[in-house]
Amino acid sequence: MPHFHFHSVRLVKALLACAMLLASYAGAAEKLANVTILATGGTIAGSGASSTTTVGYTAATVGVERLIAAVPELAKVAQVKGEQVFQIASENMSDAYWLTLAKRVNVLLAQPDVDGIVITHGTDTLEETAYFLNLTVKSKKPVVLVGAMRPGTALSADGPINLYNAVLLAASQDAVGKGVLVAMNDQIHGARDVSKTNTSTPDSFKTPELGMLGYIQGNKPYFYHVSTRKHTADTEFDVSKIDTLPQVDIVYGYANVNPVALNALVAAGAKGIIHAGVGDGSLAAKVTPSLTAARKQGVLIVRASRVGQGIVARNGEANDDELDFVAADTLNPQKARILLMLALTRTSDSKQIQRMFYSY
Numbered sequence: 001m002p003h004f005h006f007h008s009v010r011l012v013k014a015l016l017a018c019a020m021l022l023a024s025y026a027g028a029a030e031k032l033a034n035v036t037i038l039a040t041g042g043t044i045a046g047s048g049a050s051s052t053t054t055v056g057y058t059a060a061t062v063g064v065e066r067l068i069a070a071v072p073e074l075a076k077v078a079q080v081k082g083e084q085v086f087q088i089a090s091e092n093m094s095d096a097y098w099l100t101l102a103k104r105v106n107v108l109l110a111q112p113d114v115d116g117i118v119i120t121h122g123t124d125t126l127e128e129t130a131y132f133l134n135l136t137v138k139s140k141k142p143v144v145l146v147g148a149m150r151p152g153t154a155l156s157a158d159g160p161i162n163l164y165n166a167v168l169l170a171a172s173q174d175a176v177g178k179g180v181l182v183a184m185n186d187q188i189h190g191a192r193d194v195s196k197t198n199t200s201t202p203d204s205f206k207t208p209e210l211g212m213l214g215y216i217q218g219n220k221p222y223f224y225h226v227s228t229r230k231h232t233a234d235t236e237f238d239v240s241k242i243d244t245l246p247q248v249d250i251v252y253g254y255a256n257v258n259p260v261a262l263n264a265l266v267a268a269g270a271k272g273i274i275h276a277g278v279g280d281g282s283l284a285a286k287v288t289p290s291l292t293a294a295r296k297q298g299v300l301i302v303r304a305s306r307v308g309q310g311i312v313a314r315n316g317e318a319n320d321d322e323l324d325f326v327a328a329d330t331l332n333p334q335k336a337r338i339l340l341m342l343a344l345t346r347t348s349d350s351k352q353i354q355r356m357f358y359s360y
């Protein structure tokens with residue numbers, strides 16, 4: 001009997017050890033944050049004809065489950081679920097897609113079992129979607145946008161590591177309350193000031209002068225800056241009951257500019273015009289009459305700059321007080337358009353809208 005007894009004791013001890021190990025894994029899994037990946041398309045979901053195809057591939061061909069399966073390491077940093085919200089090349093992004101995405105994000109973040117969200121997205125309009133969500137997400141929980149400059153089929157594809165970093169960031173307590181973030185190329189950028197600066201290289205996303213927020217390195221995010229402008233939980237914009245956004249268009253300033261495009265957009269019903277002027281938002285004599293006529297019709301005019309960096313100062317290159325125009329501050333034209341669209345869902349008062357451009 002003692003012999004049998006000895007073995008049964010060893011078996012019980014081994015079973016207990018396994019049970020404790022499983023419990024520790026389960027405990028660890030329970031401790032991992034719950035991150036939902038919302039897939040929308042883009043190069044990160046793209047495929048090319050060969051491993052050296054880094055341009056001229058097809059975006060938006062791979063579904064969210066395959067994106068997740070391609071990075072098994074995700075399971076070490078978060079409890080991940082995937083949803084395919086839509087599947088597009090992001091040059092085709094639209095107000096309708098934005099509203100669908102923002103509403104889905106807010107529903108998910110209101111759930112106690114969702115700790116953070118990652119949105120996989122084409123890089124062409126990623127900065128715009130990020131800023132739209134920065135102004136419409138009603139939560140402090142992390143929302144991280146991520147894309148890829150190379151398709152998953154390419155040598156040194158950047159999608160998998162970008163996705164891993166984005167999920168790790170969205171699962172981090174350090175990312176709470178920081179606004180909508182962009183995780184690309186091991187860097188953390190804020191939605192308001194990041195832009196795509198190169199047509200095709202992996203280091204394309206930059207915040208040239210106002211500065212990126214930090215890095216992701218060695219499985220950990222490191223923040224060095226925070227955004228000073230209002231965002232997410234502090235936003236006054238609410239899209240929960242909105243199905244369309246006001247039409248706001250952008251006109252470009254250049255030497256010998258032709259006001260025909262501006263006149264056509266106003267005639268087509270634009271409620272706001274972003275003038276992406278040369279220099280400090282300068283207005284050519286050839287377009288100023290069209291802008292003032294549009295303003296008289298009630299169209300909101302924002303003076304932005306095509307330059308890319310710096311402040312467009314109120315009453316700098318034009319008498320905004322007299323013309324009743326709004327100055328874009330440091331927002332680039334495509335982001336100024338987003339803020340003006342949302343502002344027009346709240347007010348048509350140009351002074352209120354100027355306040356918004358100094359707040360967000």
Ligand code: DGL
Binds near residue numbers: 044059124125147150
């Ligand atoms: N068609 C572009 C887009 O979906 C590809 C660029 C990319 O995703 O990197 O934005």
